[in-house]
Amino acid sequence: MFSFLKRRSETADGLETYEEVTEKSTTRAGSLLLIIMAIFIVTIGQTIFSDLRKIPTIPMPPAYCTNDFINDYQNRQYASTCTFTDIDREFGIEEQVKRILPALQQIVKLNSQINALNYQNSNLQRQIEQTQNQYDVSLQEKMAKEEVLYNRTDIQQTITGLRNSVDTNNAAIAILQMERRGEVATVEPYIATLKAAYEQAQNSYSSKNAWYRFKVFGLMLLFVLPIFAFTTRWYLSQKKKNSPYSIISMAVMGSFAILFLQVVLVFLYDIIPHTLIERILKMFLSVPILRYILYYGTVFIVVAVFGSIVYLIQKRIFDPRKVAVRRLKDNKCPGCAFTINPFEDYCPKCGIMLKETCALCNNKRIAQLPFCPVCGKRKPQQNASTPLAQR
Numbered sequence: 001m002f003s004f005l006k007r008r009s010e011t012a013d014g015l016e017t018y019e020e021v022t023e024k025s026t027t028r029a030g031s032l033l034l035i036i037m038a039i040f041i042v043t044i045g046q047t048i049f050s051d052l053r054k055i056p057t058i059p060m061p062p063a064y065c066t067n068d069f070i071n072d073y074q075n076r077q078y079a080s081t082c083t084f085t086d087i088d089r090e091f092g093i094e095e096q097v098k099r100i101l102p103a104l105q106q107i108v109k110l111n112s113q114i115n116a117l118n119y120q121n122s123n124l125q126r127q128i129e130q131t132q133n134q135y136d137v138s139l140q141e142k143m144a145k146e147e148v149l150y151n152r153t154d155i156q157q158t159i160t161g162l163r164n165s166v167d168t169n170n171a172a173i174a175i176l177q178m179e180r181r182g183e184v185a186t187v188e189p190y191i192a193t194l195k196a197a198y199e200q201a202q203n204s205y206s207s208k209n210a211w212y213r214f215k216v217f218g219l220m221l222l223f224v225l226p227i228f229a230f231t232t233r234w235y236l237s238q239k240k241k242n243s244p245y246s247i248i249s250m251a252v253m254g255s256f257a258i259l260f261l262q263v264v265l266v267f268l269y270d271i272i273p274h275t276l277i278e279r280i281l282k283m284f285l286s287v288p289i290l291r292y293i294l295y296y297g298t299v300f301i302v303v304a305v306f307g308s309i310v311y312l313i314q315k316r317i318f319d320p321r322k323v324a325v326r327r328l329k330d331n332k333c334p335g336c337a338f339t340i341n342p343f344e345d346y347c348p349k350c351g352i353m354l355k356e357t358c359a360l361c362n363n364k365r366i367a368q369l370p371f372c373p374v375c376g377k378r379k380p381q382q383n384a385s386t387p388l389a390q391r
């Protein structure tokens with residue numbers, strides 16, 4: 001792929017370094033082996049990267065349970081288990097949480113009790129409704145003078161019993177809620193200081209984490225950059241020598257280029273405010289028109305990138321000078337690909353000039369090729385730039 005994009009040093013006629021496009025750099029098996037090698041290098045690179053990430057001490061974030069307590073201590077139904085880290089100790093978070101933990105646990109317990117009673121009450125309420133329906137049916141039966149299925153006195157007793165249970169539960173809930181308010185009141189004063197300490201710890205963690213990531217980036221760069229530079233030099237020197245083995249160095253260089261790009265892109269993603277990018281992206285995706293602009297934009301960029309790569313390849317292959325040489329090789333007119341014979345001076349189909357007089361030896365020479373077959377001299381520069389003259 002790289003060889004397509006690399007511009008060769010060309011003389012004015014562009015033919016001296018002409019490379020036949022039909023001649024492959026390697027066989028299919030060779031390419032496959034090189035691809036496997038590249039995948040292997042990139043995979044090993046990932047293992048090394050993950051090992052390098054372990055070298056600097058990884059900072060630990062403050063325990064997340066604190067965040068739960070700060071934001072939602074009044075309504076929690078279950079207690080988070082806290083695993084405190086050094087940073088919690090450093091900012092006194094562990095101590096503070098432990099001080100209010102019994103009260104918090106008490107609140108959690110009361111909440112679940114209140115919840116259970118509320119659940120019971122909703123069940124009771126449903127039963128009351130059902131019984132009420134039976135009662136209504138029995139009233140209708142009475143009016144219709146039918147045989148009475150439901151005993152209305154029993155029904156009324158049931159309803160009263162259920163209502164009493166609801167009342168008892170409500171009384172219990174009221175007591176529990178009062179107790180809970182008491183617990184909340186004892187916890188409340190500590191929450192503000194805990195919140196401040198937690199924010200400080202978070203900030204400290206963020207900067208420690210940024211520093212850690214920077215160190216990892218440095219280590220990765222230290223690993224990948226020298227090898228990348230070395231393989232690039234190796235590749236370029238082989239390419240210069242036009243070595244048939246340059247494809248091997250190209251594959252190695254390509255693999256390290258991927259690893260190098262990975263390191264740089266990950267670092268860039270870390271340092272740019274990607275929350276902002278995510279937010280913008282989310283905004284784009286939420287508005288239909290913007291979403292389609294984004295989709296079309298992406299398609300456009302993909303087409304532009306891939307299209308221009310293919311354009312460069314096509315331009316190299318279909319360069320008029322190269323087309324001319326390819327056609328002449330097959331005894332075809334360089335202008336229209338009509339079959340010609342070597343004695344003709346002009347193409348009988350398109351009229352293009354095939355032979356011209358050599359300016360140095362006055363013999364006939366092929367107009368589109370750089371060297372004279374008789375004197376072996378290169379065509380003077382002024383004609384060279386327009387090999388397809390007189391089209």
Ligand SMILES: [Zn+2]
Binds near residue numbers: 333334335337338351
């Ligand atoms: Zn022709």
Ligand SMILES: [Zn+2]
Binds near residue numbers: 372
């Ligand atoms: Zn000549």
